[in-house]
Amino acid sequence: MFSKSIPSVILIMILLVFIKFNYKGNHQDFLLSSNIQNNKIFDKTIELNSVVVGKPVTIENYFEFLDSIVTAYHARTSYKLTEHLLVRANPWIIENLKNTDYYILKANDSFVYDQKKMIVFRKGDLIVFPDSIKAKEILKAFEKTYIDINIPEYKLRIIEDSTELYKFPIRVGRPEWKYLKMADRITDLKTKTGSGYIINHVRNPDYYNPVNGRQYFVTRRDDHKITALPQIPFLETEINGIRNGQLIHPTTNPITLEKAYSNGCIGTKETDAWVIYYYAPIGTKITIRYDLNIKDSLGEKIVLKDIYNYRKNL
Structure with missing residues (x-):
């Protein structure tokens, strides 16, 4: 009597598990995937590795995007994750932002009317979470x-x-x-x-x-x-x-x-x-x-x- 219903129940359970671990909240359009080091535990907190940008992010959406990452992952790090900590751990982000300077672009024969429309993150960019040692190093530097x-x-x-x-x-x-x-x-x-x-x-x-x-x-x-x-x-x-x-x-x-x-x-x-x-x-x-x-x-x-x-x- 139960043999016909078991496969359906298993299929539903697999689907629920898939949804649970792949849902990214309000920033799901921006994030392509997250890589988690399941074998590394620190203070009962999973150490994160990285997130992959799912679609281009412009200056006008830049801060909202970073805030969405901090909101989604701050509870899963062994330190207090902030925008400043995340960007300092990925200095290439600062370089991308610096290169939106009007006069740098002008020197390269590019005229940009609206800097807010310029792309900071491209699809496939990798944003790395610092491990606890690197995070502590950056926080001490701030102090x-x-x-x-x-x-x-x-x-x-x-x-x-x-x-x-x-x-x-x-x-x-x-x-x-x-x-x-x-x-x-x-x-x-x-x-x-x-x-x-x-x-x-x-x-x-x-x-x-x-x-x-x-x-x-x-x-x-x-x-x-x-x-x-x-x-x-x-x-x-x-x-x-x-x-x-x-x-x-x-x-x-x-x-x-x-x-x-x-x-x-x-x-x-x-x-x-x-x-x-x-x-x-x-x-x-x-x-x-x-x-x-x-x-x-x-x-x-x-x-x-x-x-x-x-x-x-x-």
Whole structure:
């Protein structure tokens, strides 16, 4: 009596097991497969190996895609999986993001109007999960990393322990006072000095003119061509316990770098902004200083121009 029904029951059970282990949630269209090292257990947690990208992912979907991976797999790692940890374990992702810079593409005879439409991940790309040892190494690096900015030098450095990892040109605030509608007051535009932390990431920023408060959606580049504004994260700082709206963010006009040009924010190249973002998770320490006496690359002492006339006012 039961012999005819047994094959059907077995078939249904196999189908249910298949669905359970192949369902990827909301990001199933992006993920082609996941590889799991079933023979490696750490603290009762399965160590993950990798995921394969199932279809192209553009800048406008990039953060949603990474969030979907973190949400789907964070409970199955022996460490706290985050976007920053995942990307630092796959440095080629940062290189892909850097190569969406308008001026890098222009140098290769490519004009891109809308950076958000550019592809970061291609079908078949492999995103590797770090093992517990590598994850611990990256997390320790985060703890030892800080951002150092010297205003008159127009430089931002990323430093781990005492080792300088990167040095980027920046622009800083102008030495003047001006009425800003967004602040509704006359404001000192000079970049403020002090110590603090990165307290927020704005991954899909809106762009406003602080002078008149108007939002804008396109930008005129240094070559006078008009493009849509890029989607690159802004980093919000808290300096000396004060959140004064002083951001670290990319500029679409690198001709203004190494100048006192902004309304107080620290401007960088688009390509450099991606690196800074992934080396500065929330909580990263930051120092903004005004040192005129520095040493050049040969160790020779030099005195920088006093762009804010601080020495004159002493």
